[in-house]
Amino acid sequence: MAARAGANAKPRWNIGGAFAERYREVVASIYIYNEHRGYTSLDRVLTTARQVCPEDEAFIEAIAKHRADERKHYLMFKNWFARQGRMPLATGRGYGHIDRFIRMVFGCNIEELAVDLVVADPELFEKLCRVIILTEQRGLVQVEELLRNPLIRQDRAMHGIFAIVHKDEPDHFLPYRGWLERKQRSTGKRREVWADAFIHKVLLLVKLPGLFFRRHAPRMTEWPDAGEEQEQRVAPELRARS
Numbered sequence: 001m002a003a004r005a006g007a008n009a010k011p012r013w014n015i016g017g018a019f020a021e022r023y024r025e026v027v028a029s030i031y032i033y034n035e036h037r038g039y040t041s042l043d044r045v046l047t048t049a050r051q052v053c054p055e056d057e058a059f060i061e062a063i064a065k066h067r068a069d070e071r072k073h074y075l076m077f078k079n080w081f082a083r084q085g086r087m088p089l090a091t092g093r094g095y096g097h098i099d100r101f102i103r104m105v106f107g108c109n110i111e112e113l114a115v116d117l118v119v120a121d122p123e124l125f126e127k128l129c130r131v132i133i134l135t136e137q138r139g140l141v142q143v144e145e146l147l148r149n150p151l152i153r154q155d156r157a158m159h160g161i162f163a164i165v166h167k168d169e170p171d172h173f174l175p176y177r178g179w180l181e182r183k184q185r186s187t188g189k190r191r192e193v194w195a196d197a198f199i200h201k202v203l204l205l206v207k208l209p210g211l212f213f214r215r216h217a218p219r220m221t222e223w224p225d226a227g228e229e230q231e232q233r234v235a236p237e238l239r240a241r242s
């Protein structure tokens, strides 16, 4: 009897499960964009730092480690999607914390921020360091919230990814703060702190829900790192160690 009832029952859509799955997919799609944006932007920061302070090997090595960590984070999210046989939801600059931050503080896109210009003006490099500090500190707080989030905790693989990101995060702002402190320069300006908070609110309250509720949201058609030659991008400091 129970078997017959089961056979006739309409398949029930697990609303809670679908909601949680969608939430994780949206979060991971935004993260994979930001991790990729992070390590590709850090290639430019590395090039700049090598010219601004070539003598400060520890600082340059810390930036190279930061770049390697962000690449590692990107790959963890890529694997998370690949294991499910899905591509991430399509995102773009509007979802990038660093994209919005650079635009608000420097008035241009990341690619338009010329290395030569930043090298020539110490204040611009200091500003860039402060933007990285605020972005990474924000990332640490955000990941702590995600680690407590029950929807993230349900997915052991995703929770594990965020645990690794959380462990790595302090190394992503302490070197820049240390560099500014050694130069006795400001480590935070009110306008930049305000910009960081505003960008975070837009991403959390507008962009994330917008993607969550967008029906038939398109997916990426190729991985963000398609065509990249990582061997050549690995920093010499790290290559020497391996």
Ligand SMILES: [Fe+2]
Pocket: 035, 038, 069, 070, 073, 165
């Ligand atoms: Fe990261």
Ligand SMILES: [Fe+2]
Pocket: 070, 136, 139, 169, 172
């Ligand atoms: Fe980071």
